[in-house]
Amino acid sequence: MRSIKHLLARTPVLSPIADLGARQAFWLSWLGARLPAQLAGQVTGAVQRGGLLTVFAESAAWSARLRYALQELDPAVREADPNIKRVSVKVMPGKSAARP
Numbered sequence: 001m002r003s004i005k006h007l008l009a010r011t012p013v014l015s016p017i018a019d020l021g022a023r024q025a026f027w028l029s030w031l032g033a034r035l036p037a038q039l040a041g042q043v044t045g046a047v048q049r050g051g052l053l054t055v056f057a058e059s060a061a062w063s064a065r066l067r068y069a070l071q072e073l074d075p076a077v078r079e080a081d082p083n084i085k086r087v088s089v090k091v092m093p094g095k096s097a098a099r100p
Contacts, residue, residue, distance in 0.1 A: 023048045030080060031055065035069055042066070044094040051085035053077065056092035063091050 027046035035043070042062035047054045055070065057063035067089045070077070077084055 020047070027053065027055075034073055034076065035066075039065055039069055044092050048081070048084070051083055052088060053081075053084050053086070054088045054090055056090050058091075058094055060091050063089050 024046055027048060028043065031043055031046060032040045039062070042058040043055060043066070044058055045056040047056075055066060057066045070087050070089065074087065077087055
């Protein structure tokens with residue numbers, strides 16, 4: 001039996017989905033290693049599309065803090081991936097914000 005990751009990688013139509021997931025995992029890990037723990041815990045996602053890296057924060061307040069932190073990390077972001085031309089921060093509450 002093969003893994004879903006393996007099947008996604010071998011299916012041309014689904015391969016971009018696997019790549020997107022791998023890039024998201026990379027950026028979440030990268031951010032987690034470089035941001036203060038409290039701030040890293042408020043990151044709910046990261047998506048790279050072309051030259052844009054969009055990082056999602058739990059709330060507007062955390063989004064503002066994350067913007068400042070990412071400005072300081074900008075050279076390191078570009079070193080990690082020279083294709084990144086811009087970093088954007090948006091609000092996307094995580095599962096903890098879901099209401100019953």
